[in-house]
Structures are given as C-alpha cells and as structure tokens.
Amino acid sequence: MTSGHTGNEEGQPGIAAAALSGLCPRCGARTLFAGPARFAPKCRVCGLDFSRFDVGDGPAALLILIIGALVAGLAIWLQLTADPPYWLQALIWIPVTTALVIGGLRIAKAALLASEFRNKSGEARSGQ
Template identity: 60%
Template sequence: MSSEDNPKSEGQPETASAALFGLCPRCGAKTLFDGMVKFAPRCRACGLDYSQFNVGDGPAAFLTLIVGAVIAILAIWLQLSFEPPFWVHAILWVPLTTVLVIAGLRIAKAWLLGAEYRRRAGEGRLKDE
C-alpha cells in the first residue's frame, strides 16, 4: 500500500489525541470545532472539508444512555447510603450530567470523524459520469 493510498502520514495526530483536543485528522491543527460540539465547515489550516463525513446522532444517543445509566446508579447509591435531601441531588447530578454529556459528545464526535477519515469513509455518493 503506497502512502497515497493510506491517509495516515507525517503530522497526523493519533485518533485519541485528535478526539481529546479537537485536532484536524489530516494536519493536526486545532480546527475541528466551531463551537462546543459543532464541527467547523473545514480545516482552516489544510482545507479538509469536514462536511463530507457523516457523524450523525449515534454518539449523542449512546453517550446519553451511558451517562444516564452511570448518573442513575450513582444517584441511587448516594440516596441509599446517605439519604441526602433532594436539593443535594439537584445540585450534584444536573451539572455533572450536563458536563459529562457535552464533554463526552465533543470527544465522541471527534473520535468518529477521525475514524471515518482514517478509513476513508464518507457519504455515499455516485460519481459523475
């Protein structure tokens, strides 16, 4: 396999680093996001078009279920172990859930886009003939 066939080359970040820091999967510039969880239209450094990748709602659905299960288990454990008043639950779990979902969503979306780039996945399109 030649270097032209393989999208992995010098200067590209590993998938985990790209996901954690919002790095472009091609050049490693910190240009992947244009907000908290919204992708930029393209990399400002190398011009990679991020809209060609279809991340979809998969990361949001799975992340919400996973974070919800973890928070529910912790809330039940806290209630059964210490019986705190309701306001303690509200102050503790609402912000923690919000932070975990937003931070996790950013990482999950970046991870999936990086994986699609490395595997040359994209929207299914017919070639112009």
C-alpha cells in the same frame, strides 16, 4: 512513519489524539470544533471540509444511555448512603450530567470523524 495503517501520513494525529484534543485529522491543528460539540465548517489551517463527514446521532444515543445509567446509579447510591435532600441531588447531578454528555459527545464525534477520515469512508472519499 510506519504504523500499519494505510491512512496514517506524516503530520496526521492518531484517532485518540484527534478525539481528545479536537484536532483536525489531516493537519493536526486544533480547529475541529466551533462550539462545545459543534464541528467547525472546515479546518482554518489546511482547508479540510468537515461538513463532508456525517457522524450521525450514534454517538449521542450511546452516550445518553451510558451516562444516564452511570448518573442514575451514582444518584441512587448517594441517596441510599448519605440521604441528601432532593435539591442537593439536583444541584449535583444536573451539572455533572451536562458536563459528561457534552465532553463525551465532543470526544465521540471527533473520534468518529477522525476514523472516517483515516479509513477514507463514505463522505470522506467524495471531494478528495
């Protein structure tokens, strides 16, 4: 399979597919996560050690800023256009914000881990 990327071997999912579906970047099995946004220790299928990868807090910080600005803007817009009671605003925006942060964090962390694996960077090189 020729795609122009030196790390793309047969059977490995692309970064977008791995991020959106929580796929192991080596074998493509749906084994990346053990919780809502927590990586599994290793792939149950191919044995890839996910703990070698360090995605850090970059995805979380960026997502909080983006989602916070988006939700604040939408909440202000809703308040100015429909004037709902404050309890309704809380009832709407607390679950929406939580879902967006957890969903976005899963995608961002998975994309970063898949990218590290694909590019053989840092911790991904050690132990292979």
